[in-house]
């Protein structure tokens with residue numbers, strides 16, 4: 001809660017706290033690289049840098065029909081994916097509800113249900129043709145259907161098609177599952193029902209995103225999720241994965257799942273604001289997933305809510321809404337990130353010209369000192385505030401609307417810049433880029449297009465999110481390299497990606 005003489009000084013202070021200049025971005029990137037290196041050399045570090053056992057990426061020429069299974073939260077998704085071999089695919093899917101009883105019951109019951117769902121899907125939806133790829137091992141029956149399993153819970157993966165469940169999250173507490181190989185649990189259920197389905201790959205969603213982008217764009221280096229949470233995966237040289245002592249592979253590379261949401265758990269790299277401390281303290285996992293709390297959809301709305309409240313509560317005079325709050329504003333996680341998206345969309349509008357953005361100092365904005373164009377945008381934002389936050393129209397001024405717009409902007413700008421930073425750090429790590437002033441002689445393949453597959457509501461829908469990522473990448477590794485970065489939305493990563501992972505597993509067998 002602020003006590004102040006001059007409202008503008010409070011706004012300027014918050015603005016400074018949420019601003020990341022070039023030097024800061026570069027020093028945080030160096031911290032990111034240090035944590036990556038620690039994670040590549042040791043198990044149990046904040047950046048887990050998990051070897052995924054996927055050694056290659058597709059180039060778009062792959063063919064075959066595969067099943068994909070996605071067990072994440074409330075739904076179980078079964079897909080059939082047909083890879084056409086020309087960077088295109090077709091996908092049919094069906095969702096099955098996972099009941100509370102199944103989530104908290106015996107593992108056998110849950111996996112029998114999953115197998116039954118796959119069986120039901122095969123009966124009603126799937127095409128009859130399952131052309132096993134030529135790469136299929138000889139000892140597998142010709143009519144076997146291959147399946148990739150996207151399992152979004154913590155596992156200790158020991159091979160592409162094996163991994164022990166470490167713990168349940170997201171409301172699951174199925175008995176007799178933790179400590180068991182999740183692929184085996186699934187395969188046993190298929191076998192009990194005499195189904196000719198073979199699960200060959202256990203897939204993380206970031207890896208699925210990377211592979212999907214690689215297939216549709218003809219190559220990719222990074223896969224990243226910016227949705228409820230955030231994480232990324234990239235192709236690393238095997239020799240740099242110091243902690244890995246499993247079998248080598250021909251290509252000498254392996255995809256690493258960074259689990260980058262945990263960057264800065266030590267709280268030593270990012271400029272933390274009082275709002276970030278509050279969010280962390282009130283979260284279910286204080287001290288964990290600290291980077292994620294700066295970036296992802298689950299927390300951006302909450303960050304904006306905390307800033308709004310601090311200005312509502314400021315003394316001696318409130319800076320927002322005449323000191324009045326509302327139900328949604330008083331509720332923990334009461335403000336969804338999509339609210340911010342709407343506000344920024346209205347502000348940016350169709351008119352991208354700079355003059356639309358000129359305002360008097362925020363604290364002195366009022367209905368008469370903004371031009372008609374700005375006033376009409378602020379009027380629309382005011383309506384969204386009334387609808388979403390539950391104020392009466394008379395309680396919201398255009399000045400309130402302008403300040404709320406600015407709060408959304410600084411919060412999302414910081415998130416977009418940090419998202420780009422994670423990508424830039426990986427490009428330095430993989431010798432695709434150097435910091436400003438460093439010799440570019442060491443840049444690997446200096447003319448190559450660098451593929452980055454992305455997925456998640458934030459990167460898909462938040463206005464200018466990708467632009468902020470690019471701004472940050474250009475600042476950290478220079479605009480020449482930034483121009484070579486091809487960021488592409490890889491939708492359906494958990495379906496197509498799992499299918500591509502199953503195919504990759506057959507190649508690696």
Ligand code: ADP
Nearest residue numbers: 227228229297298337338341456457458461462
């Ligand atoms: P998930 O990551 O769970 O698979 P999504 O990628 O859809 O799912 O991300 C959901 C998150 O995105 C939620 O935290 C939500 O607040 C946020 N979100 C939903 N719609 C939007 C939007 N239009 N703009 C920005 N964020 C959004």
